[in-house]
Structures are given as structure tokens and as C-alpha cells.
Amino acid sequence: MRLLEDERLAARCNGFLAAIKSLWNDHYSDSKHPIDNYELVDIAVPKQTNNKDCGFHMIMHAQYWDGRSVSHFNENDMSNIRNILTYKWIKYEENDTAWETILNMKI
Template identity: 50%
Template sequence: MFPTLQMMKVNREEIGHYFLIVLNLCENRFEVLDSTRTFQDETLKTCYITIVAGIKSLWATHYPKTNKPIEGFDLVDIGMTKPSNNHDCGFHMLMHADV
């Protein structure tokens, strides 16, 4: 699990938004759990592509002889109920990490 804090601007104000990236070795995929956004959001897309590329690069460097290569793993948006506000993302990220 990779808890992620993404800094971004909303209405000229810089805010932080938390979401979770999960490397699911059983299902051979990366999973994104975001309490307010979907893959259609360009800021989320840019952030998760960068982070997943870094994870794949580090995996190849540190586990070159692994029997579980992750280079071809897809990215899946885990559908979830969206909260009614935009400020509880950190709480939701921690709750999903606890499961």
C-alpha cells in the first residue's frame, strides 16, 4: 500500500488530497482508491502514472530475479461510495488502508 498526498490548486488555493495506491500481487494489478475522484480526473491520472512508474522501476532494480514481475500490471480504479464533502479524504484513505 502506498498512501499518497497530492498537492494541487483548487480555486487558487493549494490543498492536499490523500488517496491510496495498492500493489495487489494476488490479482496482478495496481489499484487506486480515491474517495472523491475517478480516472477521468487528469490530476489524479498524472499523479498515479508517475507513482506507479516509480514503483515499477524500483521493483525492477531491487527484485531483478523475482518470480513476480509487475511491469505488465494494469491499473484499476476501485469504485467506491463518494463522501458528501471534499475534506475527509485523509480519513477515507486511512480507513481503506486499515482493511
């Protein structure tokens, strides 16, 4: 929902980046891939427009990110994405929860 121009977001992102760099140096000091010069980049991805879809945005980006490009969906797709993912979770073969009872549904 926000860009790095937001001072609070930028401060927190910089804090995360500093922690990652510190951990990298502690655990991979002999790495041939130093990350000291890595900077924050605001990647152009679909931005959520509400306060409820952040998890679905995260899932979509994590599921389809190939290391170079981001998934292509827009806010109008979110309702269908929520429905599809919910259906997959409910119908997952190892899901033995009595979801019909929990949701008070008669099937």
C-alpha cells in the same frame, strides 16, 4: 473525490506506478512476480464528497482492506467514524497527553 478520467489524477497515478515499477525492477529484478504489465485500476470504493475526510477514508480503507475487498461504508457514516476514531485515539492506553487541558474541557 475523483476518478481516473480526471487527466491530472491519471497523470499523477501513472507517475507513481512508473516509479513503483522502476523501484521494483531495481530491487527485485530476480523476482518470480514481475509487475511490468500491471495497470491502474479505479477501484469502486466510497468516494468522499468534501475536502476534509480524505484521511478518514484512507484510514478506513487501510484498516479493513484484506487484499481483495474494500470496506463498506458511505458518506453518511463519516461523522460517526470521525467520532469513533477520535475517541479511540484519546482513550488509547499509551496516550498520556493532557487532552482535557488542550481542548479546554472540564471532566
